[in-house]
Amino acid sequence: MLNFCVRSETVEEYLRAILYLRSKHGLARASELAKYLGISKAGVSESLRSLCSAGLARQEKYGPISLTTKGERLASKMTFKHRVIELFLAKTLRLSKSKVHAEASRIEHSVSDETVRRLYFFLGKPRRDPHGSPIVR
Numbered sequence: 120m121l122n123f124c125v126r127s128e129t130v131e132e133y134l135r136a137i138l139y140l141r142s143k144h145g146l147a148r149a150s151e152l153a154k155y156l157g158i159s160k161a162g163v164s165e166s167l168r169s170l171c172s173a174g175l176a177r178q179e180k181y182g183p184i185s186l187t188t189k190g191e192r193l194a195s196k197m198t199f200k201h202r203v204i205e206l207f208l209a210k211t212l213r214l215s216k217s218k219v220h221a222e223a224s225r226i227e228h229s230v231s232d233e234t235v236r237r238l239y240f241f242l243g244k245p246r247r248d249p250h251g252s253p254i255v256r
């Protein structure tokens with residue numbers, strides 16, 4: 120695992136955020152990542168270094184952040200988990216749409232792949248999360 124003191128939750132959160140920013144703006148930059156996560160630029164730089172050392176991401180100096188194959192795979196998995204959980208919370212539990220993002224962001228790190236896969240089938244293999252973003256398995 121990681122040699123640095125970055126929790127796996129943080130890693131997962133960063134990877135999902137990088138994928139999200141890329142889908143929205145075409146690329147992910149450290150400054151946008153800091154804004155999106157509500158973290159200082161210094162904090163983001165430090166965590167990014169750990170992601171790079173762990174072979175999950177790459178970043179040229181002042182350039183956009185790119186993901187390695189391994190990072191890409193983990194980021195896609197986390198995005199899938201996040202969106203399935205959001206839909207479950209909104210559709211099945213009828214939690215308000217404004218609350219599902221924060222709630223899913225907490226749950227997604229502790230739930231197993233199998234449970235999310237089963238949730239996905241339970242929900243009838245949905246194509247969109249409550250915010251309209253695609254659910255890609």
Ligand SMILES: [Zn+2]
Pocket residue numbers: 201205219220221223
């Ligand atoms: Zn969300």
